[in-house]
Amino acid sequence: MSDLSGQLLAVLQAVLPGKGVKALHEPEFAGNEWAYVKECIDTGWVSSAGKYVDEFEVRLAQFTGAKHVVAVVNGTAALQIALQLAGVQTGEEVLVPGLTFVATANAVVHCRGVPHFVDSADATLGIDPQALRIYLADIAEPTAGGWRNRVTGRRLAALVPMHALGHPIDMPKILDIAAQYALPVIEDAAESLGSSLFGRHTGTFGLMGTLSFNGNKIVTTGGGGAILTDDAELARHAKHLTTTAKRPHRWEFFHDEVGFNYRLPNLNAALGCAQLERLPDMLARKRRLAQSYRAQFAATTGMEFIDEPAGAMSNFWLNAVRIAGNIAERDAILAALNDAGYQCRPIWTLLHRLPMYESCPRAPLPVAQRLEARVIKLPSGASLVKS
C-alpha cells in the first residue's frame, strides 16, 4: 500500500471508525417522511397534482430565497427546461465546465444545444472566472444577435456554472463576465442545496438555477429536481412547459406548445417536504463531518482537504481531497480504499473524454485535467454523524 493510500485510510478510520461499508452518500429518513407519504396514498393524491408538490415549491422558495420554484422530475429536466427558456436554439453553444457530472452536458444536448467546455479553478472545482475571461476575449466575437464563437461561427447562447460537490463558485465574477458577453446564466446547483455565497443561496444568482433531489443528494425525493428563478414570467412558463403546456379549461384538451411530462409527482414531493424539515440538522452534521476530515487531513502530507471557498458556506455534500499524483496512482488508491469498505470515488471523467462529447468545442483545460487525476471523494452522508 502506498504512503498516500495508507495516510488516507488512516484519516478515514479516524473520522469514520467501526465496521461495515461506509457509503459515499446515503439518504436519511428520520422525520415526517412516513406520515406525508402515507397521507398521499390514503388520499389518493400521488401524481402530478396534490398539495405536497405546491408545498415543496413554497418551502424551497423559503429556504433558498428564490421568488419562484418549479418542481420537476429531476435535475437534468430542470436544466433542460431552464436552457430552453433562456433562449438556447438548435446548434447554439452553451458554456459548461469540462469537469462536471455528465448530466450538465446532456441537458444542453436535450435542448438541442452544443456543450462548450471551459476550465475549472483549483480552489472551487467549478468554472474559473479568470480563465473564462481570457478565453472569451480570445474566441468570442460580437454579432447583431449576440456573441458568437469565432472558431465555429455558432452563437454563444448561455453559461452554466456548476457548484461542484456543493462548493459555491465565485458567482459575482461569473455574472460580470456573462453580462459582458450577453450570456444568460443558468446555475447548476444540483449538488449545492444548502450552500450559499455571501449569504445568498446558490442557484439564485443567475437568471435561473436548478436543483436535484436524486437519491444521492442531501435531500431526496427518490427522483426530482427544481427550477429556481426570481422572474415570475419564466416561472409561469417553466410550469406550463413541464405540465404538457395545457391551457386551463374545465374539460378541453388544448395545449399551446410542445410540452413535457416533467412535473414532480406528489408522492415524491411529500418525501421532499419531510426531508426539507430536517435539512438544517443534516447540514449541521455534514459540517461537523467536514470539520473532522479537515482536522485529520491537516496532519497529512501530499494531500489536501477541499474546503469551502472564502465567503462561502458549503453544504459539504461530498467531502473530497486533492492528492499529489496521476490517474494511475489515483486508481490504485481508490482500489485500496474501496477494498477497505470506504466508498470513495474519483471526481468525474472530463466530459470531452467521453465519446459523444469528443468533438465539442473546448477551452484549454489544464486545471480540470489536474483535478481529474487528483480529486478523491470521500464518504459524506449526514447519517455518518450522530445528532
Next chain:
Amino acid sequence: MSDLSGQLLAVLQAVLPGKGVKALHEPEFAGNEWAYVKECIDTGWVSSAGKYVDEFEVRLAQFTGAKHVVAVVNGTAALQIALQLAGVQTGEEVLVPGLTFVATANAVVHCRGVPHFVDSADATLGIDPQALRIYLADIAEPTAGGWRNRVTGRRLAALVPMHALGHPIDMPKILDIAAQYALPVIEDAAESLGSSLFGRHTGTFGLMGTLSFNGNKIVTTGGGGAILTDDAELARHAKHLTTTAKRPHRWEFFHDEVGFNYRLPNLNAALGCAQLERLPDMLARKRRLAQSYRAQFAATTGMEFIDEPAGAMSNFWLNAVRIAGNIAERDAILAALNDAGYQCRPIWTLLHRLPMYESCPRAPLPVAQRLEARVIKLPSGASLVKS
C-alpha cells in the same frame, strides 16, 4: 337541457347513483401500497436503484407477456426512447394518429422527429388500417434508405398506433402495412394496460410498446412508464440510455452516449408492484362498470356506447359514448353533465388544431374529426364499483 343531455344524465344516474362528484378516473390503493412504500423509506432505497424497480419490470413482463420491460419516469419518456431506438432521426416523419393525447406527438418532437397525422377508425378510435393503406399508397415512395413522403421528401421513420381509451386496434393489419413500408411499429399502449387482442397484450405486437402509470391510469406509480419489447438488445440499450448511459464500473464515471435521467425511482415502483397485484380485480370491476353502461345505453337513442372491438379484451380504461352532433352540442352536454357532478370529458382536440402542430403533414382526417365532435368520456374508475 337537450334530449341528449337528459338521456346521458339518466344513464349516469342509473349507473352511478348517489351524491358526490364522480371522477373521470381515480386511483385506488387498497393492497400492499403502503407496506411496499414504507419498506423503501425504512431501507433508504427510494431512488433509481432498489428491488422494487426490478421487481416491477419482472411483474410487468409476466402480466403483459413481453420478454423485456424497462421502467422509466413516464409514458412520454418511454415513447421518446423507443422512437430513438427505432432509428428515428432528426427531421424524419413518424406516423401517429391525429386523434390521441398530445404526448404521442410530443414524444416524436422530443426525439427530433416530425409527427405526421393519420385518420382513425370509427369502431376503435385508433388508426384505421384501411385508410392508412390507401393514404400510404398515395404519398409514400421508395428510396434506397426506406420509404419517404413524396410531398415533403422526408423519410417515413416509424408508425405509432395508439390504443385509445384502452380499446385495442387491429394490430395484425397495422403490422402488415408497416412491413410493406419498412416502418418499425412502436405501440403507444399508455391507456391499455390489461387490454389484449386475440389473447395477446397490447404493446407486444410491435417492435416496442410503451405504457404509462400516470395518476389517471388504471395502475399508477405517481408518475411512471415502461418500454416493452421482445428484443433483448433493444431492452439493454433502452435501460442504458435511460440510466445516463453509464458503463458499469466500481468507481469510474464513464458514459458512452448522450443518456437520460429517465429511470423510474424505486419509491414509485413500489407503488406499482402493489397496484399490479390488484390489477386483475380492478379490471374485473371496470368490466362490470362497462357492462352497466352498455346495458343503459342500449335503451337510448342518438347515442352509442363505445364497446371493445371484435376479438379484443379491453381494459375499459375510460368508458365513452358517441353522440350525434357537433362540437357546440358536445360542449353544451359536457357543461350539463359536469354541472351535475359527473366528470365527463371530450376526446382530445385533434393534434393538427394545436398551434405547434398546425403545419405538420397529415392525411385527410374525416373520421377523426367526426369522433372529435362526438365522443364523450364518462366516469370510469374501478373504485366506482364495489368488489
